[in-house]
Amino acid sequence: MLHLDKLTLSALEKKSTDEMSKLKSRESDLLSSPEPTILNPGPATYGHFRNSRSFDMADLSQVMHVANSALELAIATRAFKDRQGLTNEQLEMGYVSEDLKHTPLGHACVEPPFCPMIPDRYRRIDGACNNVLHPTWGAPFTPYSRILPASYHDGVWSPRVSVVDEEPLPSPRQISTTVISDVDSPNHDYTLAVPQFGQFLSHDFTHSMDMSFTNGSAIACCESDGNSMLPPEATHYACMPIPIPENDPFFSRFHQRCMNFVRTILAPSHECSLGYVQQMNKITHYIDVSQVYGSTPEQTSELRSFHAGKLKVFSDYGRDLPPLAKDPEACLTMEQGSACFESGDTRTNQMITLVVMHTIFLREHNRLATVLAHLNPHWNDDQLFLEARQILIAEMQVIVYKEFLPTVIGMEAMDDFGLHLKRGDRYSVDYNPQVEPSVTNELSAAAFRFGHSTVDGQLKLYGPQKMEEVIAIPEVMFYPARMRHQEFLDEILSTLTTEPIQDVDGSVTDQLTKYMFRGGNPFGVDLAAINIQRGRDHGLRPYNDYRELTGLPRIRDFSEYGPELGEKLRLVYKSPDDMDLWVGGLLEERAPGSLVGPTFRDMIADQFARLKKGDRYFFENDPSINPGHFTMEQLHEVRKASLSRIICDNSDKRLLSRQARNAFRKPGVPGNEFVDCRSHEIPSLDLTPWQE
Incomplete structure (x- = not known):
């Protein structure tokens, strides 16, 4: 490891401060410029920004402070790399890993939270202090971890280039039109609950935010008409627009040559050292249902009713829906009678099926609080809220490890990575304080995006007798007003638990x-x-680097994909060693018993091993580990949880009265027959073990 002397550190601090001052001055100039440097609501690319942004200005202020600190360290790293003549490989391997907290660059380090000597019984809303030795692990506004070191052209932040000639990699849009197809390949063994629950789950532990101006305005990287990129003098440093080829088979009709794309907000490393940049996860990294409760105490306070332990709801003529959003830009329209919703996550309204998931889990919290209040009338609002939250988190973890993961990665990976839940009168002792639970960049930016290939482009709504309507997915993005239709919730839940997914392959719906x-x-x-x-x-x-890590041989020639696909890949990539992870992962043949190929399977399995073994508050951990452990009687009950039971207990019960036992698997077949929701064949949690 290379040591940094005081003189060098002072020089780096001055360099980073000067460069940051120039960047902020340039940003001010862009904001006051008559050029279209701000992306205003209206175009489709603003919808992409809407999906990643934070609507809370106080929240944005904290995000920007952390992001600016990370950028200062990146500038210092570039300067030190040039000064010392370091190679990219030395940066990748952590050759400069000195803690900067007590140096002139220490102002760019994030202060760790204060953790009490006696740990709290309930996990903190912000996920901090879960690990005594590393209190920031898993907290919001902290960086993603990595399976392999980052690959940047300059070793710090500039995008990687071709291994053949160091020229820019091919346009992602060109790869999409050449390699990614739209082929109808339904997989009737699994239901649409897989990708929809997967999205809901991903919003529990990963949220990358696009950089924005300091006032929260969206950054424009393309001319307002989309005909070209902005000139260099009008381009923000966070711009990374996607070129659209002139002969694009679709966008050329609208004379589009540029797709807006802004880089992700950064965060300093936990160690606060020089090195390549790290991207920020805005939310807690744990499976703690933060998409319902929020990831900061302020968010949670906004969502709580402070009555009987319940969360706020919008009572729509006797039906409880998530509370209405306060921000006028949260949806496409907020006209009278329309609806736009609020939850612990700002992406709630992205898809109406996502709103459905938020609705049933919100109702489940309030259902649990109601039963607990009946059993323990002496409990106050705080205790009812915290106990209901603790149970709902446990239910979520059970559904993930008992139902969702075996469906996605198969039993072999569950065995290999130790992901099975315990049975009988047994607690888990798998917790390891050396395991960092943080979500990996590879999972967030590639592997968990496998679900995009499984999405059907249309939602088929079924009424009491027959199919009533087919809705194109884009028509209900940021437009969830149909949630107010009296039968819609049950219709969508029926669709999600009966309609098949598309296969995971090189196909994504138009x-x-x-x-x-x-x-x-x-x-x-x-x-x-x-x-x-x-x-x-x-x-x-x-x-190829991840493929090799998984134990597969590297792709040496595109002919290994066969003549047709191999030729398509050869048309866009100069070498197999240029291929992007998301593309390569989708094109792999499925691993036995898995929905995905071996590379994505192992990345997903690795992540959920981290989330189980690196979480002291994981629901089944032994009393010697988990300060908020369940009793053995309580543990027996929470292990009964299933998505089907959540649906049965929290649907509107207008059209939905039956469910298959496993909502992710093909229904109505031996072993997964439809049963009445009132049946004990879909076990219900008995909350009497919580009675005092």
């Missing part, structure tokens, strides 16, 4: 590659292209 976030526009943005560009923004290494 609704996501042409019309994503389109609103009232004739075209949208390309989600596949955004996924590819996001991987490059986050410094993900080429697919």
Whole structure:
């Protein structure tokens, strides 16, 4: 490890301060410029920004403070790299890992939280102090971890280039139109609950935010008409726009040559040292249902009713829906009679099926609080809220490890990575304080985006007798007003638990590659292209590096994909070692018993091993580990949890009275028959073990 002397540190601090001052001055100039440097509401690309932004200005202030600190360290790293003649490989391997907290650069380090000597019984809303030795692990506004070191062209932040000639990698849009197809390949073994619950789950532990101006305005990287990129003098440093080829088979009709793309907000490393940049996760990294409760005490306070332990609701003629959003830009329209909702996550309204998930889990919290209040009338609001939250988190963890993960990665990976829950009268002692639970960049920016390939471009709504309506997915993005229709919730829940997914392969529906976030526009943005560009923004290494890590041989020639697909790949990539992780992962043949190929399977398994073994408050941990442990009787009950039971207990019960036992698997077949929701064949939690 290289030691930094005081003189060097002072020089680096001056360099980073001067450069930051120039960047902020330039940003002020862009904000006051008559040029279209601000992206205003209207175009589809604003929908992409709406999906990542924070609507709370106080929250934004904290985010910006952390992001600016990380940028200062990145500038200092570049200066030190040039000064010392370091190689990219030396930065990748952590050659400069000195803690800067007590140096002239220490002002860029984030202060750790104060943790009490006696740990709290309930996990903190902000996830901090879970690990006594590393109190910031898993907390919001902290960096993603990595499976492999980042790959940047300059070793710090500039996107990687081709290994052949160091020229820029091909346009993600060109890769999307050449390699990614729209082929109908339904997989009737699994239901649409898989991708929808997967999205809901991902919003529990990963939220990357696009950089913005300090006042929260969105950054424009393209001319307002989309015909070209902005000139260099009008371009923000966070811009990384996606070029659209002149002969694009779809966007050329609208004379589009530029798709807006802004880089992810950064965060200093936990160690606060020089090195390549790290991207910020805005929310807690744990499975703690933060998408319902929020990731800061302020968010949670806004969502609580402070009555009988319950969360706020919008009572819609006797139906409890999530509370109405206060921000006028949260949805496409807030006209009278329309509805736009609020939860612990700012992406709630992105998809109406996501709102449905938020609704049933919100109702489940309030249902639990109601039963607990009946059993313990002497409990106050705080105790009812915290106990109901603790139970709901446990239910979520049970559903993930008992139902969702075996469906996605298969039993072999569950065995190999030790992901099975305990049975009988047994607590878990798997907790390891050396395991960092933080979400990996590879999972957030690539592997967990496998679900985009499973999405059907249309929602088929079934009424009491027959199919009534088919809705294109873009028509209900940021427009969840249909939630107010009396039968809609049950219709969607029936659709999610009966309709098949699409296979995980090199196919993504046109609704996501042409019309994503389109609103009232004739075209949208390309989600596949955004996924590819996001991987490059986050410094993900080429697919081959991860393939080799998984134990598979490197792809040496595109002919290994066969003549047709191999030729398509050869048209866009100069070498197999240029291939993006998200593309390569989708193109793998499925691993036995898994929905995904071996590389994505192992990345997902690795992540959920971290989230289980690195979480002291994981629901089944032994009393010697978990300060808020359940009694053995309580543990028996929470292990009964299932998504089907959550649906049965919290639907509107207008059209939905039956469910298959496993909501993720094909229903109505031997072993997964439809049963009445009142049946004990879908076990219910008995809360009497919580009675005092």
